[in-house]
Structures are given as C-alpha cells and as structure tokens.
Amino acid sequence: MDGNRRYAKLYGHKAVWGHWKGATTWLDLIEWWTYFNTNQSHQVNYTTFWALSKENLQRNPEELAGLFSVLTLTFRSIAFTASIHRSRIRVRFIGTNKGLPQHVIDAINLLEKKTESYSHAVMLVAVGYGGRDEVLSAVKDVIDSGEELNEKNVSRRTFCSKIAVPPVDLVIRTSESRTSGFMLWDTQSTELHFIHDKLWPELSARDCMHALESFASRERRGGK
Helix, strand or coil: CCCHHHHHHHCCCCHHHHHHHHHHHHHHHHHHHHHHHHHCCCCCCEEEEEEEECHHHHCCHHHHHHHHHHHHHHHHHHHCCHHHHHCCEEEEEEECCCCCCHHHHHHHHHHHHHHCCCCCEEEEEEEEECHHHHHHHHHHHHHHHCCCCCHHHHHCCCHHHHCCCCCCCEEEEECCCCCCCCCCHHHCCCEEEEECCCCHHHCCHHHHHHHHHHHHHCCCCCCC
C-alpha cells in the first residue's frame, strides 16, 4: 500500500488526503476479492495488506495523527463490512503495537474479535511491520526455546507460520521495483508483480486480475 503521499502531492493535497484515498482503494479491493472468490473456480484464500511499516512510525507527528485516524476508522469499517462476514474472512494482524495510539489498538482488537470465528479465508494486515524485525524475532524465539537454531525452527516462528498461513505466492507492488523487506523469510519462492506506473490509490481490480493472470501463466519450479 505504497504511494499515498505522492498521490496527495500530485493533486496538491496534504498527505492525509492521500491516506484516505488509499483506504478507499483498500476497501474497494476487499469487495473485489470477495466477489472474485465467489465467482472463480480457483480462489485466493490468503491475502496480506501492508498498511503501516515500522519505518512509517518515524514520520512527522501531524501526518501520523492523520494516518492513525484513517487506520482506526478503516479497521472499524472493515469490522462491519458485510462482504467480510458473508465470505467468513478472518482478519489477523502482524507486526507490533509499539508506537500505536490506544484507539488504533482498540480498532485492531475489534476487527480481530469480530472475525475470530471465521476460517473460509484469511486477510493479514501488517501494521508496525518490518521484515528484518520479523526474522530477528523468530531467531530470538528459537534461541529462547533452547532449540537448535536452524532453518526449520526459524520457519516455524514467522508471523505466517504462527497463525498457520502458508508462505507467500505472489507479491503485487505499486510504483516501485522493490519489496522493502516484506516477509523476508516467507518470500523465498515468491513471484513478483510490479506495477510501476501506478500509485496505491490508483490500483484497480483490473490490475489485480492482470497480476493473477500473469502469475497463473508462470512456471513455478521452486528452485528445482
């Protein structure tokens, strides 16, 4: 979910305007995702939206206040979105609550609580997330457990593994040609789809369909 500030600047608005536009895109894509899963033989059962990175928390207080308000209202909106409940999508958060105001944490807890009984599909929301932090946390958990520090034991302690979500198949990234450390451990065999000419608020359902079609046409050998 990258490019909200640049989108706002493009239209002569403050950053928070771009964040609102980005939130609208997210809600629209959730609607498309649930529609897609209802009408296609092959479903997308897991999806992750990176809403806020650890580095984002270093932005100026004025922008953060606006961004936190956007996140709170968006999380609360999703908690009562009919398609989420109709499709029985469980929402889980990954990352850290450190640096988040209580109203954001309360909205996170509300959304997780409202969907905790669902298991048809899973939507991960990364907040306060950093790829290196995730790997370091997994390694620390292995060391603290007294187990041997090896690939298998680290793999069991990533955010995805802890909540029984499989490694990432496809990353869709707008406006940039990098992954910014997204799920470093669980993207070893991931396919990448870059949309260089669009910022996040400009992303459409058609763009996502094109990404899925591109993914389906690729030969995935897993290094073999």
